[in-house]
Amino acid sequence: MNVVIMGCGRVGSRVATLLDDEGHQVSVIDTNQAAFSRLPADFRGGTILGTGIDEDVLRSAGIEEADAFLSLTEGDNRNIMAAQVAREVFGVREVVARIYDPAREEIYRGLGLDTICPTRLIGDLVREKLAAAVER
């Protein structure tokens, strides 16, 4: 599978590394060159300096042949916009956007975007753990 990842932070670099280990063709985009140092030395994928909301940057990351696009930067709006570019302009089949703000996540999930909201996920996990502790 060809995968383009925007954002080489902790999550982005981890996902890139895992997919690379599994043998997928991975390209990672980040605006900060230093972020790529989070990737292991034996990382075989590509690294592209730039912002993933720019069509030209996405093109040079190989978005036209991509089976999946993951927007995993710290910025909700950047993730949302890049995901929509990947879906609407390049017709990428699997597009996932990380959105921290639950209110925004709900809106874009309603618009058919595949979203992950860490805030909601962690909130739910903490609540479950607490509920389990109370039961014991």
Next chain:
Amino acid sequence: MYILIVGGGKVGYYLTKTLVTEGSHEVLLIEQNPRKVEVYAERFGSVVVQGKGDEVATLAAAGAARADVVIAVTGDDEDNLVICQVAKRRFNVARTIARINNPKNEDLFRRLGIDSTISATNVLLNLIEQLIPQRHFVHLMTLRHADLAIVEGDIPAGSPVAGQTLAEIPFPAGVVIAAIHRGAELILPTGSTELLEGDEVIAVTKRDQESALRELLTAD
């Protein structure tokens, strides 16, 4: 009209100032920098609120649900996109206007449901295009909803269409010649109007026929 402006940079500042001075609309500016908000509030009164305009709670508190227009003029295209989309989807705002920096985002924003975009870059590019004297064919404006453009073209010396009537010229489908400037005269043409060298032709064209029309008129 209730106009909600997001982003208190220079554009947002002067937009708010002008609209407030005009006095015919209700205006509210959302700006996230508390210091700017303080300064603006001193100048304009209580038409400035502090908050992040891309957050649902801020927009709700600002009364986005009853806003007629939301104008997003922050410095970042992605923020302006999300502000307008949230205004539209969550608060059913009838008209959203986004400032864009990357001219390539104009088409994208339209596809993503933004009603209007303003790009200083594009405005300047169009002005520059009109200033270049050798250019025989100039894009004047794009009509958003119909996917039409208004263009202006000179009929240069040696143009293959000079001396022919409009009815004789094989215009591409989807092109209408709206007016002809001949010296000081403005002609509203019919099929029997002849095109002459030196005429300035103003045409309404489907955007995908723009280059075909350019080639026909100027033989470029």
